[in-house]
Amino acid sequence: xxxxxxxxxxxxxxxxxxxxxxxxxxxxxxxxxxxxxxxxxxxxxxxxxxxxxxxxxxxxxxxxxxxxxxxxxxxxxxxxxxxxxxxxxxxxxxxxxxxxxxxxxxxxxxxxxxxxxxxxxxxxxxxxxxxxxxxxxxxxxxxxxxxxxxxxxxxxxxxxxxxxxxxxxxxxxxxxxxxxxxxxxxxxxxxxxxxxxxxxxxxxxxxxxxxxxxxxxxxxxxxxxxxxxxxxxxxxxxxxxxxxxxxxxxxxxxxxxxxxxxxxxxxxxxx
Numbered sequence: 001x002x003x004x005x006x007x008x009x010x011x012x013x014x015x016x017x018x019x020x021x022x023x024x025x026x027x028x029x030x031x032x033x034x035x036x037x038x039x040x041x042x043x044x045x046x047x048x049x050x051x052x053x054x055x056x057x058x059x060x061x062x063x064x065x066x067x068x069x070x071x072x073x074x075x076x077x078x079x080x081x082x083x084x085x086x087x088x089x090x091x092x093x094x095x096x097x098x099x100x101x102x103x104x105x106x107x108x109x110x111x112x113x114x115x116x117x118x119x120x121x122x123x124x125x126x127x128x129x130x131x132x133x134x135x136x137x138x139x140x141x142x143x144x145x146x147x148x149x150x151x152x153x154x155x156x157x158x159x160x161x162x163x164x165x166x167x168x169x170x171x172x173x174x175x176x177x178x179x180x181x182x183x184x185x186x187x188x189x190x191x192x193x194x195x196x197x198x199x200x201x202x203x204x205x206x207x208x209x210x211x212x213x214x215x216x217x218x219x220x221x222x223x224x225x226x227x228x229x230x231x232x233x234x235x236x237x238x239x240x241x242x243x244x245x246x247x248x249x250x251x252x253x254x255x256x257x258x259x260x261x262x263x264x265x266x267x268x269x270x271x
Contacts, residue, residue, distance in 0.1 A: 005029065005062035014071060016101040022078035023071035024050055025106075028061045037269050038110040038135040040068040041103070043119030045141075045248075046185040049077030049173045056250050059258065060114075064265045069106055073098070075181045077173055082180045086188040088197055091118060095125035103133075112136040112265055117143070117220070117247065118185075121199060124229065128202025131234075136268045138211045138261055140249050141218055144228050145198045146189070153220040153247075154189045161186075203232040210237040211264045213257060215245030238264075 006029040014021040042057050044050070050070045057068045073094060075082035087093075099122065103111065112135050115123035120142025127134040143150065160166050161182055171178045188194050203210075212229050214221065223241055230237045240260055245253040250261075 005065075007058045007062055009058070014102055014105055016098050016105070019074050019080040021071050021074060021080070021102070022050065023069065023102075023106075026058050026061050026068040026070065028065055028067070036110075037064070037066045038112050039106075039108045040064070040066050040265070041108065041111045041113050042068060042070040043099075043113060043115035043122050044070075044073070044076070045117035045119055046189075047170060047182065048116065048119070051077065051173045054251070056254075056258070060261060060265070063258075063262045064269065066112070066265065066269070069102075069108065069111075071102065075177055075184060077177070078175070079177070081177050082184050086184045088188065088191070088194050090188060091121050091199075092125060094118075095122045096129055099126050100130070109133075110135050112138070112268060114138045114140075114261070115142060116140045116250070124202050124206065125199055127208065128199075128205040131205055131207045134206075134208045136209045136211075136264065137206065138213065138264060139229065140213045140257070141215070141221060141225075141247050142212070142229065143221055143225055144200050144203070145225075146195055147221060147224065149222055150220050151190060151195075154186055156219070158186050158190075200228055200232060203229050204234045206233055207235040209235060209264070209268065211240065211260065212237060213240045213242070213249050213260070215242050215247060215249050215252060217244065217246045220247050 008027050010025040014023050049072050057070050061068045072079040113123035120139030123137050174181050210233050212226050214226050226239045230239045242253045249257045
């Protein structure tokens with residue numbers, strides 16, 4: 001599919017659980033007959049935001065003819081700040097409370113969830129709880145349990161944050177949210193209370209097609225995450241393990257990931 005399609009972006013606010021979230025709709029200017037296509041809902045990583053997806057969402061919209069919703073979760077980007085430490089069930093709260101409210105406010109009944117890292121885990125929880133509401137799922141570097149490599153990777157991230165310009169780079173996207181956002185993410189994943197976190201109960205209830213992507217050099221997880229998701233999925237699923245790729249496949253292996261996502265989404269579309 002061609003990506004030479006005009007795109008319009010609408011920035012707006014979503015209000016859920018008393019908090020304001022920054023959001024964007026990305027809409028390709030295409031034939032009206034394509035308006036019934038499912039929306040792509042982008043769910044960012046634990047340190048992510050709208051801006052950190054770069055131009056990947058709009059390119060995917062142009063290639064598939066689908067509109068997209070991209071939003072900053074609470075404490076990220078331009079959304080309201082966190083006011084308390086994260087709890088071990090914070091991903092469940094995002095998947096089972098925030099995301100349903102967001103989709104309802106935006107009037108999205110059919111959607112493909114595209115989740116990176118924490119966002120991938122959120123997608124799996126939501127789809128397992130509401131299987132009839134999801135047309136398809138793409139996960140990148142999603143976790144369904146905590147591994148030793150995850151803990152060690154986050155410890156290194158904390159050291160990097162404290163000794164390099166990482167905080168400055170994150171501040172470009174998160175502004176005044178940066179410190180609480182980073183500490184909230186790192187502290188909960190390093191907490192002993194989070195060590196037994198596990199969402200392997202959800203994939204068996206996922207009936208829609210599932211594309212599971214992970215870099216073989218992911219510094220936060222092993223292929224055991226992929227095998228657990230694909231092996232337990234209740235619907236058709238496919239794994240994609242990428243050589244010479246770390247935790248951010250849509251940037252580190254952009255062309256291949258983009259092509260795979262376009263093919264996957266195209267297979268879900270019915271004009």
